[in-house]
Amino acid sequence: MAGNSARRNRRNPGSKKGASVGTGGHSRKALQGKGPTPPGAERKGHPKQRAANAAIKRERDAKARAGMRRAGGGGRGGRGGAGSAELVFGRNSVVEALQGDVPANALYVQQFIDTDDRVRDAFQAANDRGIPLMEAPRPQLDQMTGGMNHQGLVLQVPPYEYAHPDDLLVDAADAGQDALIIALDGVTDSRNLGAVVRSAAAFGAHGVVIPERRAAGMTAGAWKTSSGAAARLPVARATNMTRTLEAYQKAGLMVVGLAADGEAEIGDLELLTGPVVIVAGSEGKGLSRLVSETCDMRVRIPMSGLTESLNAGVAAGIVLYEAARLRAKR
Template identity: 35%
Template sequence: PGQKGGSRPPIRAKRAPDRGLGGTQVEGRHAVRELLLAGQRRVSEVLISAEMDQADIIDDIVELARDLKVPIREIPRRRFDSEAKTESSQGVLARAAELKEKTLFELCSTAPSAGQAPFLLAVDGVTDPGNLGALIRTAECAGVTGLVLPRHRAVHVTPTVTKTAAGAVEHVPMALVGGLPSAIEAMKAEGVWVVGLDAGGEQSLHDMTLGAEPVCFVLGAEGAGLSRLVRQRCDAVVSIPLRGALSSLNVATAGALAIYEVVRRRSMHP
């Protein structure tokens, strides 16, 4: 009422800020110890539950934190539980600077110290933090040189991811991309062979042609698999042979099989 010139101008919604990788709260004994050992991020404090049995790894964490001049707070269990974001934090958590992103170009062009070509992993809409954490842990152990995550509609590095990954998030370079289909095209332009893993793939994982060339495996979301556009952009789509009554594998388990198939093939082409 009282406004001249007709209807009010539309209210524009504020654009949500871009999400980073996360990783600012690290939970679990192995994850916190590896955070301190890696020394790649600023750690603001370590919290320890007072009602906790002593263990050598706790002593290691306390010693490392003191050496790095990181404040250590021992707090009552009830208060600790209110600070923790996971159900199994093992009585230890740390707060740290966010994980630093790499660019997709850096992941495609960085040669690992062993002299092998880039070995990348990309996830298409994976939203379960436990699965992402398990994938990162397997990737680090197998020598994967980079992880590609969608910036939106996918889980990033939450406290559950840090706990499940057991410190691997400190060692696996990660890039965030606006859209996975365009990222796949960019990787292909850099000479990376992109392979999708999907239950509908006509070729078996074990029959694919793979040597020592740069490669990226793309894993689909739990249940839905690869999206249509992602599937279309891949150079090849392979599946894992199943012989039992169930029709699919957990994405972390499927990813582990695919990752170590690449490791096996590369060991044959030193």
């Protein structure tokens, strides 16, 4: 009889009525809860999630722009801050930097670049110097250079390691020589700085001192102009040029400033034979007032009346030659 059936609560396949035995939630088809509804910022397609993603992208782009500012951007070698890398881009600029022994961390090359003689020269120079080649899509190079015309080549130059002004005195003492130092006051042309470094190395100076602010730094352009001398001669940065010169005076050095209206001529100047700091200013403004007042003597380079002034690179070279000549006669 139906009431005595051992199959309790079993539904007749042909009937829609009656209870059916469930799985008890143990089979693979059991229903599972999804838990509480997640916040809007975590739900795909939700307006709050789109807003959160946009905020993350803005922050990432801001960091990328800050990185580009630190890295520099001029095609001829933009100057970054202290301890910052520099980017050199453009085919001619990159080839000149590589062939001028400018130090580099990597050469970024655009994917599917159209090769020419300059690209091949860049590849060859980088390979000879063991500089890694990094292939990158054009949008990445555009972002690195701030949208400038990089022509598919971007060279990353490491930050220059500046010495401390006191290190130059130590180097002179270690060599058993009277210190011969060049200081630049307000020189903003990196090529002038490179020329001074080259002359200083050629005539036996112990280093170059430059201001930390409002002055040219050791960029790729300065490296190239120095023709490798920047790798041999230390360049120091002074937080305050006047105080640095005063510290040199306390250490026994004479401070000689170059000025068009100097009270003495540079020829046969006895001060150049001892420990001395030669200070050169910019071609236009010359020495600043405080630096000029700190000098023990201001001297001039004799010139014809047709020439009013010389740039720092030329003036420093003349004075350094005279110092080397006088010291050789001792």
